[in-house]
Amino acid sequence: MSEVRLRFAPSPTGYLHVGGARTALFNWLLARKQHGKFILRIEDTDVARSTQESVDAILQGMTWLGLDWDEGPFYQSDNFPLYKEYAQKLLDSGKAYKCYCTAEELEAKRESALKEGRKPKYDGTCRNAPDRPGQPFVIRFKAPEEGTTTWNDLIKGPISFENQELDDLIIQRTDGTPTYNFVVVIDDATMGITTVIRGDDHVNNTPRQILLYEALGFPVPVFAHVPMILGADKTRLSKRHGATSVMAYRDMGFLPEAMVNYLVRLGWSFGDEEIFSLEDLIQKFSVENVGRSAGVFNPDKLLWLNAHYIKTGDPVRLAELVTPFLKERGVDPSQGGPELVAVVKTLLERAKTMLELADGAVFYYKGDFEYDEKGAAKAFHAEAPALLRLVVEKLAGLSSWTMESIEAVFAEVMAEKGIKLGQLGPAVRLALSGTTASPGIYEMILVLGLEETRKRVERAIAFMEK
Structure with missing residues (x-):
């Protein structure tokens, strides 16, 4: 059996967004599970919109998520001579042709087709036209006009397109640059990609690409089209739903393991399990368990996972x-x-x-905090200074500085004064942290140490007595 090879192929026209990260994750997991290779390819043929800043952001996002690649990053812009070579092969074999129609002519054909209720696809005017030396042209693929193109999608099941519905797509523009559908086929074929997992916005591209594979004599990879991610209002996830950049979530204080766990569960499930480490996922992931319906991005669920990973983290x-x-x-x-x-x-x-x-x-x-106003009005009562002094005095007498010995001091003070923790604790908490919600009192004292505790208590007493 030949080696399984998968790829992630983002366009460097922006950051690594949530949808792209999930696609990368699914490809990475399957490659790792099947002991194959995961290849990173940067699709930068859109020279005008591609930037190095975007490339860096994508690589940074992948690295943060822990999605390491075995080969690459490869850049499509390095392959222009290869694309030209394959376009020429198609021309030489009669499977592609030069089209001399102008933009105005094409627009007129389109309008005419729409008026007559026909599909506005190219009508094949130049399919068998003679060469017109010196005139600008695009190269079009000569798609079959009969038959059906079918594939068995790993997620969506069998999908078919009637070939007569497909266009003679342009594979090379008038300036000599290749088009997306063409370069993707050349890249995936020459890199030996065996499985293509990508967003289901590519479903309509797939029959055209399959026909190109077949025309060039390349083996056709297996396809899996992942449903899109929606916002809470069931529209496509976008900036109006909040952050869509993976690195924005890092900056908002999310952990990569929480992000990975959350992304994989957007459309994939394994029984009722919610928490997965990367190792778990490699073992349990399968494309067949990816659902056919869109995943809805739920920030609260992500927050819940993040809290779990913080609580259980190192x-x-x-x-x-x-x-x-x-x-x-x-x-x-x-x-x-x-x-x-x-x-x-x-x-x-x-x-x-x-x-x-x-x-x-x-x-x-920072010990120079202000005291919570409502908390101070309640906790800093008339007896508080004397109680705080007594606590510090007894803490200073401890022979061992442990949680248990600190707790024992409070028990002793409460017994001596005939009070409950509710009459003492809030004043100590406020003196040490300035707030009414903080870690446990004994924990804070243990971490701050005797001298810092004494200093903060004296500051609080001075505040009360003032």
């Missing part, structure tokens, strides 16, 4: 990932303050994104 890795977000907030953990890994551990249960994790960590490094 604190050391999360500390590295949250550092740039902290620096944006004017905090550099390497310049002092509590150990960041310890800080992160106290925040995992609450944070849904890395932005929330960073926001939650700031108070550990």
